[in-house]
Amino acid sequence: VSEVPDGIDRNSCLAADMADSLRPLRDRFSIPEGTVYLDGNSLGPLPAGAPARADSLLGEWRDRLVRGWRDRGWMDLPLRLGDRIGSLTGAAPGQVVVCDSTTINLHKLLLGALRLAAPRHVVLTEAGNFHTDLYAASGAAPLLGAEVRRVARENLAEALDDSVAVLLLTHVDFRTGEMHDMEALTRQAHAAGALVLWDLSHSAGAVAVELDECAVDLATGCTYKYLNAGPGAPAYLYVARRHQERLDSPLRGWLGHADPFAFAAEYRAAEGIRRHLTGTPPILQLAVLDAALDAFDGVDVQALRARSLELTALLVDLVDARLAGSGVEVVTPRSPERRGSQVSLRHAQAYGLVQALSARDVVGDFRDPDICRLGVAPLYTSRVEVWDAVEAITIVLEAGEHLDPEYATRAAVT
Amino acid sequence: VSEVPDGIDRNSCLAADMADSLRPLRDRFSIPEGTVYLDGNSLGPLPAGAPARADSLLGEWRDRLVRGWRDRGWMDLPLRLGDRIGSLTGAAPGQVVVCDSTTINLHKLLLGALRLAAPRHVVLTEAGNFHTDLYAASGAAPLLGAEVRRVARENLAEALDDSVAVLLLTHVDFRTGEMHDMEALTRQAHAAGALVLWDLSHSAGAVAVELDECAVDLATGCTYKYLNAGPGAPAYLYVARRHQERLDSPLRGWLGHADPFAFAAEYRAAEGIRRHLTGTPPILQLAVLDAALDAFDGVDVQALRARSLELTALLVDLVDARLAGSGVEVVTPRSPERRGSQVSLRHAQAYGLVQALSARDVVGDFRDPDICRLGVAPLYTSRVEVWDAVEAITIVLEAGEHLDPEYATRAAVT
Numbered sequence: 001v002s003e004v005p006d007g008i009d010r011n012s013c014l015a016a017d018m019a020d021s022l023r024p025l026r027d028r029f030s031i032p033e034g035t036v037y038l039d040g041n042s043l044g045p046l047p048a049g050a051p052a053r054a055d056s057l058l059g060e061w062r063d064r065l066v067r068g069w070r071d072r073g074w075m076d077l078p079l080r081l082g083d084r085i086g087s088l089t090g091a092a093p094g095q096v097v098v099c100d101s102t103t104i105n106l107h108k109l110l111l112g113a114l115r116l117a118a119p120r121h122v123v124l125t126e127a128g129n130f131h132t133d134l135y136a137a138s139g140a141a142p143l144l145g146a147e148v149r150r151v152a153r154e155n156l157a158e159a160l161d162d163s164v165a166v167l168l169l170t171h172v173d174f175r176t177g178e179m180h181d182m183e184a185l186t187r188q189a190h191a192a193g194a195l196v197l198w199d200l201s202h203s204a205g206a207v208a209v210e211l212d213e214c215a216v217d218l219a220t221g222c223t224y225k226y227l228n229a230g231p232g233a234p235a236y237l238y239v240a241r242r243h244q245e246r247l248d249s250p251l252r253g254w255l256g257h258a259d260p261f262a263f264a265a266e267y268r269a270a271e272g273i274r275r276h277l278t279g280t281p282p283i284l285q286l287a288v289l290d291a292a293l294d295a296f297d298g299v300d301v302q303a304l305r306a307r308s309l310e311l312t313a314l315l316v317d318l319v320d321a322r323l324a325g326s327g328v329e330v331v332t333p334r335s336p337e338r339r340g341s342q343v344s345l346r347h348a349q350a351y352g353l354v355q356a357l358s359a360r361d362v363v364g365d366f367r368d369p370d371i372c373r374l375g376v377a378p379l380y381t382s383r384v385e386v387w388d389a390v391e392a393i394t395i396v397l398e399a400g401e402h403l404d405p406e407y408a409t410r411a412a413v414t
Numbered sequence: 415v416s417e418v419p420d421g422i423d424r425n426s427c428l429a430a431d432m433a434d435s436l437r438p439l440r441d442r443f444s445i446p447e448g449t450v451y452l453d454g455n456s457l458g459p460l461p462a463g464a465p466a467r468a469d470s471l472l473g474e475w476r477d478r479l480v481r482g483w484r485d486r487g488w489m490d491l492p493l494r495l496g497d498r499i500g501s502l503t504g505a506a507p508g509q510v511v512v513c514d515s516t517t518i519n520l521h522k523l524l525l526g527a528l529r530l531a532a533p534r535h536v537v538l539t540e541a542g543n544f545h546t547d548l549y550a551a552s553g554a555a556p557l558l559g560a561e562v563r564r565v566a567r568e569n570l571a572e573a574l575d576d577s578v579a580v581l582l583l584t585h586v587d588f589r590t591g592e593m594h595d596m597e598a599l600t601r602q603a604h605a606a607g608a609l610v611l612w613d614l615s616h617s618a619g620a621v622a623v624e625l626d627e628c629a630v631d632l633a634t635g636c637t638y639k640y641l642n643a644g645p646g647a648p649a650y651l652y653v654a655r656r657h658q659e660r661l662d663s664p665l666r667g668w669l670g671h672a673d674p675f676a677f678a679a680e681y682r683a684a685e686g687i688r689r690h691l692t693g694t695p696p697i698l699q700l701a702v703l704d705a706a707l708d709a710f711d712g713v714d715v716q717a718l719r720a721r722s723l724e725l726t727a728l729l730v731d732l733v734d735a736r737l738a739g740s741g742v743e744v745v746t747p748r749s750p751e752r753r754g755s756q757v758s759l760r761h762a763q764a765y766g767l768v769q770a771l772s773a774r775d776v777v778g779d780f781r782d783p784d785i786c787r788l789g790v791a792p793l794y795t796s797r798v799e800v801w802d803a804v805e806a807i808t809i810v811l812e813a814g815e816h817l818d819p820e821y822a823t824r825a826a827v828t
Contacts, residue, residue, distance in 0.1 A: 046476040101693025103667030132668035139666035231697035252553030253517030254546035279515025283645035
């Protein structure tokens with residue numbers, strides 16, 4: 001039997017859960033009994049209010065038909081939900097809009113930023129950035145004669161020279177869970193004369209994000225991870241008010257027009273954040289997003305962050321204590337200010353480990369080549385689940401379940 | 415009392431409906447009793463199977479969580495549903511994918527086509543094209559040093575010179591309901607060395623579209639009009655197989671990568687139509703689209719087209735007979751091969767007319783400045799509804815209901 005940190009056992013975890021004032025938030029989700037779900041950083045669970053909201057939207061569609069656009073407020077959803085996300089990410093109203101996907105929003109914002117910052121012509125990013133960020137940049141930059149410069153994380157500051165138009169970073173690294181210092185990097189980018197574009201996909205909803213306070217220029221993120229809006233739910237984007245008038249999106253569409261229903265031949269961008277709308281918004285997904293955001297009602301983001309850090313610290317401590325010598329290595333930073341809301345473990349058979357855990361209903365995910373990601377969501381993850389996950393890893397590794405030949409061939413995971 | 419065409423009255427319409435073998439298709443939709451819905455060309459009605467499908471998807475999300483991507487086939491939906499739409503638009507499998515919005519797909523395809531056709535540098539389009547098409551072109555073209563040439567419909571052929579890279583047209587005009595000759599214009603574009611990109615938003619699902627047979631290069635369209643997939647449902651795009659290998663999308667995203675889960679730093683476009691995927695697909699909307707396409711199961715597109723033409727002809731005949739001298743003018747072409755699946759009426763107080771009809775639960779829509787659009791959907795519109803709509807127009811105009819001061823100020827409509 002491995003050693004555990006002083007005074008921590010399953011019962012103490014249970015007791016701490018019961019004493020936790022945020023514990024009832026879990027009831028805002030429908031999580032299958034018996035599943036230890038540590039993959040909310042890939043796809044958040046079903047919010048309890050989502051089915052009723054979806055049903056209600058389908059009823060509006062059935063009964064009101066096209067009139068729902070006007071008399072059920074459908075057309076207002078992108079901005080109204082944008083403001084709700086703004087309140088979770090430290091953005092004052094009128095700076096966030098829900099639209100398209102993270103990928104498409106990266107295109108819009110990169111193209112807009114490159115035009116704004118010309119003759120600067122470099123998108124500076126981290127070599128280990130999430131791939132859709134790298135791909136979007138590699139597709140967008142050449143359209144404006146710009147280029148992408150990918151450097152290692154530790155060389156970002158020195159690469160910020162006067163050719164850099166925009167610094168493109170993901171707040172929390174999808175693979176390691178390492179968190180950038182948003183305030184410091186934004187300040188450094190500004191000192192170098194560059195704009196900064198943050199991808200919040202792996203942070204918003206679990207980590208305190210302060211877009212206005214950090215003087216961020218641009219941001220985007222998905223809503224299906226810690227915001228729990230369902231598979232492929234729409235994304236959002238943020239443009240700081242000071243840039244809104246000058247930042248154009250070349251991805252023009254009718255709903256970004258100043259007067260969409262005038263059907264004017266010439267494009268005239270809407271005022272404010274609305275100009276980043278393109279096509280018709282996906283109302284059913286937006287209704288579910290609305291229900292998903294209800295799960296944050298009355299919740300203090302700083303308290304969520306504190307709970308997240310407590311859970312990830314517990315996970316790191318238990319891995320250290322119980323998995324020493326098992327070939328498992330914690331790759332997520334131990335220092336709280338550099339840690340997002342996940343703990344990533346390196347293991348030579350990480351793929352098999354993730355599959356064997358899943359067979360035991362402990363759901364994490366695998367990231368190539370050797371990472372087992374365990375996401376912690378402060379709205380619903382409990383201490384006893386963290387305990388049970390480490391217990392399951394211990395059993396899997398001791399029993400060699402991760403070496404099952406079935407896991408020799410990898411299937412795609414998201 | 416106005417005169418009506420020989421032998422046509424409300425009872426004869428009812429009798430013809432009863433004798434119509436396609437009449438039972440209406441039961442595949444949930445349409446409110448008493449509503450005459452003639453705006454399916456803006457937003458189709460709720461397919462009867464949609465609520466159960468949405469509920470089932472929410473259940474998959476709840477129970478399978480992130481594992482749904484693999485074991486519930488979510489990841490296959492964009493291509494599987496693309497093929498289903500292909501079967502309605504004359505496209506052999508592997509050429510259509512469901513993704514993003516019509517607006518975003520226009521961007522992708524225009525940028526791809528402009529690159530493919532360089533040094534040709536003109537997007538030729540019709541001055542009266544739908545506005546998101548005009549706006550998308552005006553945003554995309556300058557990114558590649560190209561320009562947009564907008565000409566009147568009748569001057570398209572002569573404007574097809576050797577500078578034209580791509581001819582961008584909407585198959586059925588949103589305002590007048592006039593239909594282009596897809597085969598002839600595609601042939602003319604090819605003869606001039608240009609590619610052609612068709613927007614099918616106002617035709618697919620109600621008009622027989624033969625993409626392969628017409629040798630179309632590129633197409634896109636929405637799914638919320640005659641395909642009935644709900645407000646803001648995702649769009650689709652078509653790339654003829656002969657172009658797929660050479661046509662790149664600069665709007666790169668992770669799901670368009672040849673191996674998305676390898677998380678490779680360098681972008682490598684997937685084979686085939688899959689490369690036009692960008693971000694994570696919106697699964698709930700796709701599930702509802704799947705249910706919506708079920709309404710076409712076993713239905714012959716040519717039979718639908720025949721029924722649509724019969725309904726629009728009846729509408730035109732009744733308007734001619736009963737509204738002569740009322741200030742109403744039919745602007746939709748009377749010749750069947752030039753008519754889509756709507757009848758547009760011009761009237762000086764068209765806005766008031768549409769509102770007064772809506773108050774009587776006859777739902778059409780208004781298009782600036784003076785058009786009342788009445789859309790006919792062969793899956794569910796009946797002859798007696800056409801009769802009742804014309805009857806309602808007669809009453810509204812005779813009673814002056816359209817002159818209600820309440821309608822003096824226009825509200826936005828979609």
